[in-house]
Amino acid sequence: MSEILVSDDPMLDPDVLAGALPDATIRTEPLPDERAIVAAGSDAAALVVDVNTPVPASVFEQLPALQIVARAGVGFENVDVKAAAEHDVVVTNVPEYCTDEVATHGLALLLDCVRKIAEYDRATAAGGWAWEEGRPVHRFPDTTLGLVSFGPIARRLRERVRGFDLDVIAYDPYVDPEEMAEAGVERVSFEELLARADHVSLHAPLTDETEGLIDADALGAMQDHAIVVNTARGGLIDEAALADALADGEIGAAGLDVSRREPPADDSPLRALDNCLLTPHAGWYSVEAREELNETVARNVAAALDGETPPNRIDPDLDWL
Numbered sequence: 001m002s003e004i005l006v007s008d009d010p011m012l013d014p015d016v017l018a019g020a021l022p023d024a025t026i027r028t029e030p031l032p033d034e035r036a037i038v039a040a041g042s043d044a045a046a047l048v049v050d051v052n053t054p055v056p057a058s059v060f061e062q063l064p065a066l067q068i069v070a071r072a073g074v075g076f077e078n079v080d081v082k083a084a085a086e087h088d089v090v091v092t093n094v095p096e097y098c099t100d101e102v103a104t105h106g107l108a109l110l111l112d113c114v115r116k117i118a119e120y121d122r123a124t125a126a127g128g129w130a131w132e133e134g135r136p137v138h139r140f141p142d143t144t145l146g147l148v149s150f151g152p153i154a155r156r157l158r159e160r161v162r163g164f165d166l167d168v169i170a171y172d173p174y175v176d177p178e179e180m181a182e183a184g185v186e187r188v189s190f191e192e193l194l195a196r197a198d199h200v201s202l203h204a205p206l207t208d209e210t211e212g213l214i215d216a217d218a219l220g221a222m223q224d225h226a227i228v229v230n231t232a233r234g235g236l237i238d239e240a241a242l243a244d245a246l247a248d249g250e251i252g253a254a255g256l257d258v259s260r261r262e263p264p265a266d267d268s269p270l271r272a273l274d275n276c277l278l279t280p281h282a283g284w285y286s287v288e289a290r291e292e293l294n295e296t297v298a299r300n301v302a303a304a305l306d307g308e309t310p311p312n313r314i315d316p317d318l319d320w321l
Helices: 014-020 034-040 057-062 081-086 099-115 117-125 152-160 177-182 190-196 216-221 239-247 287-305
Strands: 003-007 025-029 044-049 068-071 090-092 144-148 167-171 199-202 227-230 253-256 276-278
Touching: 003 014, 014 025, 014 287, 025 034, 034 057, 044 287, 057 081, 068 287, 081 090, 090 287, 099 117, 099 152, 099 199, 099 227, 099 253, 099 276, 144 152, 144 190, 167 190, 190 216, 216 239, 239 253, 239 276
Parallel strands: 003 025, 003 044, 044 068, 068 090, 144 167, 144 199, 199 227, 227 253, 253 276
Antiparallel strands: none
């Protein structure tokens, strides 16, 4: 009988796993670090984790029964995929379960920042009734949206904004310019994107190459009314530099669904800024997306434990790993 160890996260539903794997033993434990995984998983054939559970190389060295690490989500930067392959452990993810949700959430953050919805709401709830509370508000059409990375979510966002008459540019060194052109997107360098974009939306994975990509220099290169939206990974942004840029009026606003530390510290300066909109890493969520996530994780685990190649196996030979 196989044992499946599941990290203690509300987005994971062990009952779905149990339905797909009726002969398995499923245990749910808090797994905040390597030590917790090793202590709880000595007999585990499968490990199901969220983004906050780090799975370094040492885990594979200490858990000889492990066959699969199933990441319950899109990103898998918390799992050492190459080390897993060296120990014949397959790593899977769920690449497209929330593409629509995150694209929609990103657009909602952008529109809120453009139209100052949250600021108007706070002022009105406090007893005010003044259009001036949101000044300045600029027209949305005929502005430029810059997409950092052009993967599935960025492409869906591009579709979402077609009716707004935006110019859309993108920086992604791994996507062919002709492919972008077919989607109505101009391929530009990172430097050109920063200089031209009125709105910068981040969609890149978190890698050594992209860690801290939006730093003080990048923020300084943006227009002073620019809006930054991040629905990808908090580590893409130097948050101290962002807080300074927002406070000093170096950029216009930010809409963040992710942060480097989740939740942000109580004393994070981003919490206190009126021009910084924060949501609690909720962009992925809908009832349907959560169901699809759990069902796909269950299929991935079932395939691996049956000796088959799971449909969402991560290739350990990816160039950027």
